[in-house]
Amino acid sequence: MSALPGSAEGTAVTGLDSTPVDSSPEALADLPPLTEQTRLEAREIMARYPVARSALLPMLHLVQSVQGYVSPEGVTFCAEELRLTKAEVGAVATFYTMYKRRPTGRHLVSVCTNTLCSVLGGQRIMDALSADLGVHHDETAADGSITLEHAECLAACDYAPVVTVDYEFYDQQDVESARELVAALRRGEKPAPTRGAPLTDFKGISRQLAGFSQYEDPYEMAAAVDHHGDYSPTLIGLRLAEERGESAPAMPRTTPSEAPDAGEPAETVAPTGRTGATPGEEAADARVAAADTPAEKAGAAGSHPDAPEPAGRRLPDGRAGTDTPAGQEPGTSGQGPASPPPAAQGPAEAPRTIEGRSTPKRKD
Structure with a gap:
């Protein structure tokens, strides 16, 4: 890894990012407003949850679908609707990397640089795209087309090295294919992902993550759901098993007597009320x-309950010794009486016997 402490790459790898939300005049100048329609959609999200504050995560995605990042206005908007403090909203918005702190490009390009992808060329891809775009981690190209970021595992190791665009997969990339992909994106094209739905843009996928369809046309939405993908690396084991006539061993059938709690006696559920014994x-x-x-x-x-105290947990006079370390009871370190006190007066209690283990008799 080429990252150095304090560098943008180092921030991506360690996750330690103290960058403030961008509230500069330049960033806010052309920011689309959060309209009354946005407010109604936020309340629709809130109605999905029994506790309103549970809606915060999709509401932050909703803000990004309108403004391209979680702006100061977006933080205030969520806080007002959910009756939270801006500090509470900000704490969540700055914890998850999917919530951006400054304006994002039309497309978000994520390059996995975790172990397997890195070994197979992920870091080389990241370095090449960084050089081509003139940006580092979490920075946006000057033309506003691409925001580039490291990604710590995209959960697709069988397709390594992996690049995603707006969270859609472009699998088994190399430096040249990744460069061609980014060049096409900058030209305004939308190359088909290796698998998954057709590519839209960062705002579109943010709306999808908020729980709304990013497609106004229902036919487009259906086509996205049924979009073809190449799943051969994941399914190769299943296909080989079919070709060879192999199958997993049958799971043993569980009879009622073998149910997980079958060994728990009925007495634990319905006490008999036997004299002298508690439930x-x-x-x-x-x-x-x-x-x-x-x-x-x-x-x-x-x-x-009637098991004897373990050694070192009862003092010589019979008192519970839960606060005294074993071996340091009075009489064992020269700080107390060397011999036990006289036995307590009164009738001795008959010891209970546990099946399989007899309770030792106390020595007077």
Whole structure:
């Protein structure tokens, strides 16, 4: 990786970006306004959720679909509609990389530079496009056509190296094919993605992410959903299995007696009311009785309410010693009585016996 600390590439790789939202006069001069229609659509998004603030993420995409990035006006807009502070909205908008802090180009080109893509040429692609466009990570070409960014894994390792344009996939790229793709985009063309829907632009896909169709024509929307794609790298294992007549082993059928909770005795659900035992003790007794192996039986017995305290957790006088480290009880470090005090007066309580484990008798 060629990134250096403090560089734009380094910011992309580490995720540590303190760049403020762009509120310069130049950025705000030609910014499309957030209209009443935008407000109505925001409220439509809010109505999808039982708690209004859950709508914040798609609402930020809605702002980007209008203005091309999350502007200061967009932050205020979301805060007002959701009754949040601008700090709360800003904290979310600056946490996720899909929300942009300054005006974005007509298309967002993302180059995966994570491990596999980088090894197969992803970093070379990023360096070449950066040189051609005269920009670094998260910067926009002078003609406003392309915003270029590093991407930390595009979840398509079987298609590496991967480039996306407005989150649509262009798979198994190399330096020359990526250069040709970007050159076509700058000419106003929209090359067909390797798979997925036809390419639109960054604002269009932002509207899609907000939960609205970016296609006014229903036929265009249907065509986008059914668009052909090359899925051979992902499906090659399935196709080879079909050719060879191979299949995965059948899953064992689960009978009612083998259900996950079948080993839980009925006593844990409906206590019998046996004299002298609490529901918790009855349930613990039943778990011990239902254990199938010595290890399970020992584990159930160890968690029983009547199980003896582990060594080092009870003091010589019989008091609970939960705050005293083992081996530092009075009498063991020269700071207390060397011999235990006289036994407590009164009738001794009969010890309960747990199946598979007897409770040790206390020595007076």
